[in-house]
Amino acid sequence: MSFTLDQRLAAPLADPAGEAGYDAHPPRMGFFTDTSVCIGCKACEVACKEWNLVPEDGLDLTGMSYDNSTGLGASTWRHVAFVEQTTPNPNAVDLGMPSVPQGAVEDDREVRWLMASDVCKHCTHAACLDVCPTGSLFRTEFGTVVVQEDICNGCGYCVPACPYGVIDIRPEDGRAWKCTLCYDRLGAGQEPACAKACPTDSIQYGELDELRERAAQRVDALHEAGVGQARLYGHDPDDGVGGDGAFFLLLDEPEVYGLPPDPVVTTRDLPAMWKRAAVTAAGVVAAVAAAFLGGGR
Amino acid sequence: MSHQDYAPARRDARPPRRRSAEEPAVPPAEFRSYYGRPVLKAPTWKVPDIPAYLFSGGLAGASAVLAELAAATGRPALARTARLGAAGGALAGVGLLIHDLHRPSRFLNMLRMVKVTSPLSVGTWILSPFSALTTAAAASELTGIAPVLGRAAGVGAAALGGPMTTYTAVLITNTAVPAWHDAHREMPVVFGGSAVSAAGGLGLLGAPVRENLPAARLGAAGAAVELAAGALMERRLGEIGDKYRTGHAGRWMRAARALSAAGAVGGLAGRRHRGVAAASGLALLAGSLATRFGVFMAGKASAADPRDTVAPQRARLDGGSR
Numbered sequence: 001m002s003f004t005l006d007q008r009l010a011a012p013l014a015d016p017a018g019e020a021g022y023d024a025h026p027p028r029m030g031f032f033t034d035t036s037v038c039i040g041c042k043a044c045e046v047a048c049k050e051w052n053l054v055p056e057d058g059l060d061l062t063g064m065s066y067d068n069s070t071g072l073g074a075s076t077w078r079h080v081a082f083v084e085q086t087t088p089n090p091n092a093v094d095l096g097m098p099s100v101p102q103g104a105v106e107d108d109r110e111v112r113w114l115m116a117s118d119v120c121k122h123c124t125h126a127a128c129l130d131v132c133p134t135g136s137l138f139r140t141e142f143g144t145v146v147v148q149e150d151i152c153n154g155c156g157y158c159v160p161a162c163p164y165g166v167i168d169i170r171p172e173d174g175r176a177w178k179c180t181l182c183y184d185r186l187g188a189g190q191e192p193a194c195a196k197a198c199p200t201d202s203i204q205y206g207e208l209d210e211l212r213e214r215a216a217q218r219v220d221a222l223h224e225a226g227v228g229q230a231r232l233y234g235h236d237p238d239d240g241v242g243g244d245g246a247f248f249l250l251l252d253e254p255e256v257y258g259l260p261p262d263p264v265v266t267t268r269d270l271p272a273m274w275k276r277a278a279v280t281a282a283g284v285v286a287a288v289a290a291a292f293l294g295g296g297r
Numbered sequence: 298m299s300h301q302d303y304a305p306a307r308r309d310a311r312p313p314r315r316r317s318a319e320e321p322a323v324p325p326a327e328f329r330s331y332y333g334r335p336v337l338k339a340p341t342w343k344v345p346d347i348p349a350y351l352f353s354g355g356l357a358g359a360s361a362v363l364a365e366l367a368a369a370t371g372r373p374a375l376a377r378t379a380r381l382g383a384a385g386g387a388l389a390g391v392g393l394l395i396h397d398l399h400r401p402s403r404f405l406n407m408l409r410m411v412k413v414t415s416p417l418s419v420g421t422w423i424l425s426p427f428s429a430l431t432t433a434a435a436a437s438e439l440t441g442i443a444p445v446l447g448r449a450a451g452v453g454a455a456a457l458g459g460p461m462t463t464y465t466a467v468l469i470t471n472t473a474v475p476a477w478h479d480a481h482r483e484m485p486v487v488f489g490g491s492a493v494s495a496a497g498g499l500g501l502l503g504a505p506v507r508e509n510l511p512a513a514r515l516g517a518a519g520a521a522v523e524l525a526a527g528a529l530m531e532r533r534l535g536e537i538g539d540k541y542r543t544g545h546a547g548r549w550m551r552a553a554r555a556l557s558a559a560g561a562v563g564g565l566a567g568r569r570h571r572g573v574a575a576a577s578g579l580a581l582l583a584g585s586l587a588t589r590f591g592v593f594m595a596g597k598a599s600a601a602d603p604r605d606t607v608a609p610q611r612a613r614l615d616g617g618s619r
Contacts, residue, residue: 009414064332071334081331131471133418134406153406154399156341157417160472160600165337174399255607258331262610266471266478267414273467273481274413280466280485281459287493287518288362291511292370 009125010268012237016124020139028143029186030245031195031203032211033117034218035257036230038202040066040115044078047197051182052077055170065113071258072118074170077179078194081257083114116250116257117194117203120145120166120179121234124242125265128158128167128178136176143208144181144245152176163241163263181245208245215249227251233259240264328611330603337473337600346397348593350390351465352586354424355492356499357386358461359519361431361454363496367511368451375512377438378503379496383454384435387428387461394424416468423460430454462492469596475606476540476599477592483530487592490526491585494519494557498581501564501574513568516581520561523588524554537605540595549591557584 007013017025048054057075062068065082072079089110126145129137136151137158147167152175158167159176167178182192190196195205204211215232222230229251234244240263254261330336364379395404408425412418431454437447466488470481477484493515500512527550531538541550560580567573599605 062332071331073338083331127473130414131417133410133412133415133421134403135410135412136406151403151406151409152400153403155397155407155417156399157415157472159338160340160342160474160477160596162338163473165335168338169341169399171399253329253611255329255336255603255611256331258334258336260336260606260610262614263473266473269478269481270414270416270467270471273416273470273485276482277460277463277467277485280489281463284359284462284489284493285362285459288359288366288496288511288515291497291514291518292366 005271009270010242010265013124013242016139017141017143022141025141028208028245029181029206030122030208030211031119031205032215032247033119034202034204034249035114035116036222036227036249036251037200038115038117039200040080040082041199042080043197043199044117044194044203045069045080047193048078051193052180072120072166074168074177077119079118081116081118083256085112085114087112114251114257116248118257119246121164121241122181122245123265124237124245125267127161127163127265127267130265130267131157131161133157140183142186144183146180146183147176147178149175161266163260163265215247219249328604328608330607334603335601336603336606339600340474340597343397344593346393348590350393351589351593352495353386353389353393354465355462355488355585356495357383357390357431358458359492359496360386360499361458363500363515365451365455372508375500375504375508378500380435380438380451382496382499383431387424387431390424391428416464416471420464420468423457423464427454427457427461430457462489474596474600475537475609476534477596479534479537480530483526483533486526487523487530487588490519490522491588492519494523494581495585497564498560498578498585501568501578501581506569506571506574509568509574513564516564516577517561520557520581520584523557527588537599540599540605541591544594544598546591546595546598549587549594553584553587553591556580556587560584
């Protein structure tokens with residue numbers, strides 16, 4: 001099977017494992033995280049830590065609702081976001097009575113909580129994998145992206161390359177770490193620890209094609225039930241990263257959950273960058289040569 | 298614990314933003330975020346290691362080209378200065394890059410593969426032979442041993458010198474950091490100009506007056522390109538360009554402009570005076586170094602600001618184009 005440069009870097013790509021060189025491989029596996037049924041229990045965070053032996057990531061009280069792990073990082077591979085929003089109460093009845101502002105807040109407005117378990121997106125076009133100079137980051141036969149900790153030398157290039165701010169260096173260890181989509185469990189036919197522990201099936205694991213179908217049905221059902229704000233995020237193979245292996249159903253704009261609204265893999269522009277750098281390098285040599293023209297002393 | 302223990306929900310969490318006098322007084326585009334936290338992770342590259350390498354690698358690359366042309370045109374002292382600068386810059390660069398690794402003992406893992414999608418891998422395969430060749434050329438220059446082989450090594454190094462000056466621009470712009478990535482058209486020109494300016498500066502500093510005309514010309518031309526491309530880059534970046542005008546980055550960039558401009562003019566006008574030539578050379582070197590620190594700091598500030606990440610992406614979505 002052959003792939004064009006464009007397909008390799010940024011265009012829609014149906015088979016990332018095949019592109020990585022696997023002749024025969026299992027179907028692409030992934031996560032569908034349906035945040036509409038997340039109850040913020042953090043069982044996913046705990047299960048991930050326990051199964052993967054991820055060290056403690058700081059004991060802080062942040063003041064950000066019930067979120068005290070603050071975001072994904074080298075030692076936080078699942079992160080539950082808590083967003084508290086004040087919204088108009090659709091069931092409020094206007095009695096035409098005069099009221100003071102505080103009373104109005106209680107009567108016709110309500111607080112809603114958005115909870116969402118974030119994770120590495122296992123991009124079709126993964127910038128971290130593209131820029132890794134050692135080959136520590138690699139594409140598995142399941143189409144996921146994993147760091148080999150015995151190879152990583154802590155160069156840190158993957159860190160600013162990730163458009164989602166997922167992967168990071170663990171300071172006390174010096175290597176880059178992130179979700180492996182429980183590569184060890186997948187190989188044994190088990191589902192990842194977070195999905196196994198999720199009590200509401202907010203985290204669903206399975207074949208990516210099947211998850212995409214299921215997610216489309218779920219979003220339709222929510223729209224029929226009147227939840228017009230439900231939308232999918234990271235499901236589209238035409239997006240800037242070729243679609244995510246781990247995608248989401250959200251109830252507000254992605255940035256409200258700390259997710260970039262329209263991420264693009266930086267490597268999409270790499271051919272243009274190399275061309276520009278090569279032309280400029282030639283210009284540098286020409287400029288130095290020109291400085292010697294005309295003889296003068 | 299009662300509900301009152303928690304801070305009220307922030308509907309439009311936006312971090313306070315300092316505005317400096319030169320910024321236009323237009324209201325910033327609205328954007329939403331998660332408690333004002335950054336979307337991207339901050340680069341873990343160390344200061345001064347990486348900005349210093351951006352400088353020393355550029356200086357070395359342009360100096361390697363300068364050295365061979367100086368030797369070919371009968372300017373032995375300028376050639377010697379440039380050869381030592383090329384070797385010194387390359388070896389310092391290797392040391393800085395290894396020190397920057399969070400697992401330095403594994404630096405040889407950089408040579409496990411050749412990977413064109415990783416500018417760091419490509420750069421490793423440029424810097425490794427370049428540092429070996431420049432070191433051989435400088436050693437031969439200093440000891441007088443094997444002059445023919447030394448010359449051949451110098452010519453080989455000069456062939457890699459051009460790429461040494463611009464690959465680092467690809468290295469930092471091939472990231473998700475808006476102030477770096479969105480400048481990927483201009484950054485190679487900024488870095489190329491900065492490298493030429495530094496090599497000219499070193500030539501002015503080290504070569505005698507009778508040989509320093511090419512160095513003075515290069516210093517001025519490099520500084521002019523560095524300044525012009527930098528100004529264009531900041532303007533094309535729009536609101537993200539603020540990161541080059543404010544904070545640490547703003548101070549480095551202002552210092553860079555003053556130093557490079559002074560060095561360029563001083564070098565051209567005063568090159569026949571040994572003291573003025575040396576001072577101008579130092580100013581050009583310092584200006585190039587300051588540019589690299591400014592660019593690096595602007596990237597760090599941009600990664601830390603969710604507005605730089607969210608606002609352009611939101612505008613792209615709402616505008617219906619990618």
